[in-house]
Amino acid sequence: MKSLVLMLCLALLGGCAQADKGAGDLPYRYWRLGFLAPDYMEVWVETADVEDTRGRFFPHMGGGTVSISTPENLEGNAKGWGPRVGWGGGRYVDGADLPKRIFVRWQSLAEPQTYRVTVDIPER
Helix, strand or coil, X not given: CHHHHHHHHHHHHHHHHHCCCXXXXXXXXXXXXEEECCCCCCEEEEEEEEEECCCCEEXXXXXXXXXXXXXXXXXXXXXXXXXXXXXXXXXXXXXXXXXXXXXEEEEECCCCEEEEEEEECCCC
């Protein structure tokens, strides 16, 4: 009998521990965090950290090189964005609610400088 009660308690506690793991009321399991840069402007993303609307933290959701374009015959314009902006390099954030805050730190490979930004996303 003690074993049965113990197993029931463990099952109930296990269910409680898993209750907050889902993505909330979203109609999908994940969303995508992607990065891209203008023609010839290579960058290296050191980290991209996400805080969702439920206050959960998802570290290192992005990193590495980003998607850039190198036009044929090197005839692109390094000033601004080209006529076609692609999907970008990135990754899916699985199990998170909508983002509340995104922190990104990156290095410009076109100039020796590191940048960082925190983007606060309003609810409406």
